[in-house]
Amino acid sequence: MVEMMGPMDIAFPHLNIYLENVPKSFTVFGFTIAFYGLIIGIGALLGVMLVAQVAKRTGQDPDLYWDLAIYLLIFSIIGARLYYVAFSWDMYKDNPISILYIRNGGLAIYGGIITGFITLFFYTRIKKKSYFLLADTGVFGVIVGQIFGRWGNFTNREAFGEYTDGLFAMRLPIDAIRTNEITDTMWEHFVEGTNYVQVSPTFLYESMWNVMILVLMLLYVKHKKFDGEVGLLYIGGYGLGRLWIEGLRTDQLLIPHTQLPVSQVIATCLFLFAVITDIVVRVLIAKGKIQPALISKYTEHDKSETSKEEKIESSTEEKSEK
Numbered sequence: 001m002v003e004m005m006g007p008m009d010i011a012f013p014h015l016n017i018y019l020e021n022v023p024k025s026f027t028v029f030g031f032t033i034a035f036y037g038l039i040i041g042i043g044a045l046l047g048v049m050l051v052a053q054v055a056k057r058t059g060q061d062p063d064l065y066w067d068l069a070i071y072l073l074i075f076s077i078i079g080a081r082l083y084y085v086a087f088s089w090d091m092y093k094d095n096p097i098s099i100l101y102i103r104n105g106g107l108a109i110y111g112g113i114i115t116g117f118i119t120l121f122f123y124t125r126i127k128k129k130s131y132f133l134l135a136d137t138g139v140f141g142v143i144v145g146q147i148f149g150r151w152g153n154f155t156n157r158e159a160f161g162e163y164t165d166g167l168f169a170m171r172l173p174i175d176a177i178r179t180n181e182i183t184d185t186m187w188e189h190f191v192e193g194t195n196y197v198q199v200s201p202t203f204l205y206e207s208m209w210n211v212m213i214l215v216l217m218l219l220y221v222k223h224k225k226f227d228g229e230v231g232l233l234y235i236g237g238y239g240l241g242r243l244w245i246e247g248l249r250t251d252q253l254l255i256p257h258t259q260l261p262v263s264q265v266i267a268t269c270l271f272l273f274a275v276i277t278d279i280v281v282r283v284l285i286a287k288g289k290i291q292p293a294l295i296s297k298y299t300e301h302d303k304s305e306t307s308k309e310e311k312i313e314s315s316t317e318e319k320s321e322k
Contacts, residue, residue: 010172058137060133066087090136243271
C-alpha cells in the first residue's frame with residue numbers, strides 16, 4: 001500500500017484493495033448529484049419493489065404499498081433531519097436556516113424509522129387497514145433501504161468507527177473527513193510521513209448485519225405466530241446490531257448533558273421491547289386470549305394456490321380418463 005494517499009482515495013490494506021478517486025458526487029447538465037442521495041434513492045426503490053412482491057405473495061394489494069411509500073419517504077426524511085438537528089443543536093442554533101440545507105448531510109436513521117412507524121399508523125387509520133400486517137410487510141423495504149443507504153456513508157467518508165488494525169480496516173485521507181471525528185487513538189497510531197488515518201468501517205458492519213436480518217425475516221415470515229412479529233424481529237434485530245456498532249463510531253449523537261449515545265439508548269430499548277412484546281403475545285396466544293395469525297396470510301395464500309393447482313390437475317386427469 002502507498003504511504004501517501006490521493007485526496008479522494010479509499011483503501012482496505014489487509015484486503016489489498018485500493019480505490020482511487022472515489023467521488024462524492026457527479027454532475028449532469030450542470031446539476032450536481034450526490035452519490036449519497038442517489039444510493040439512498042436506489043435503496044428506497046428496491047425496497048418498495050421487494051415490499052410489493054411480499055404484498056403480492058400474501059394476497060395484498062401492492063399498489064397500497066406504492067402509495068404508502070410516497071408518504072413514508074417524505075415524512076421519514078423530515079423525521080431523520082429533525083432527529084439529527086435535535087441532538088446536534090449547537091451546530092444550528094446560530095444559523096437556524098441551515099436546518100434546511102439537507103444536501104450538506106445530517107440525517108439520523110432512527111428519526112426516519114420512528115417517523116415512518118408514526119406515518120404508517122395514520123395511514124392505516126385512514127385506509128382502515130391492519131397496522132400490524134402493513135408493518136410486517138413494510139419493514140422489508142426499510143431494511144433494504146438501510147442496507148444500501150449505508151454505502152452512501154461510504155462515498156461520504158462518514159459513519160466510521162475507532163482505529164482498528166483488523167481484517168476490514170479502512171484508510172481515509174485526513175483531509176477527506178471531519179477533524180472532530182479523528183480520535184486521540186487514531187492520532188496515536190498515525191504514522192509520520194503518511195496522510196491518512198485507519199478506521200473501522202462501521203457502515204460495512206451495519207450493512208452486512210442488516211443483510212443477515214433481512215435473510216432471517218424472509219425465512220421466518222411464513223412461520224410468524226401473529227401479525228407484527230416480523231416487525232418485532234426487525235426492530236429487535238436491528239437494535240441489537242446497532243447497540244454494538246454505535247459503540248465503535250466516532251460521530252455519536254449524545255443525549256444532552258450526558259455522555260450517553262442516544263442511538264445506543266434507543267437501540268437497547270427497542271431490543272428489549274421487541275423481545276418482551278414477542279414473549280408476552282405468545283403467552284397470550286397460548287392462553288387463548290389472543291387469536292394467532294392463521295400461520296399468517298402467507299400460508300392462506302399458499303393453500304389457495306395449492307388448491308387451484310390441485311383442481312387443475314384433477315380436471316386434467318378427468319379429461320384424460322374420458
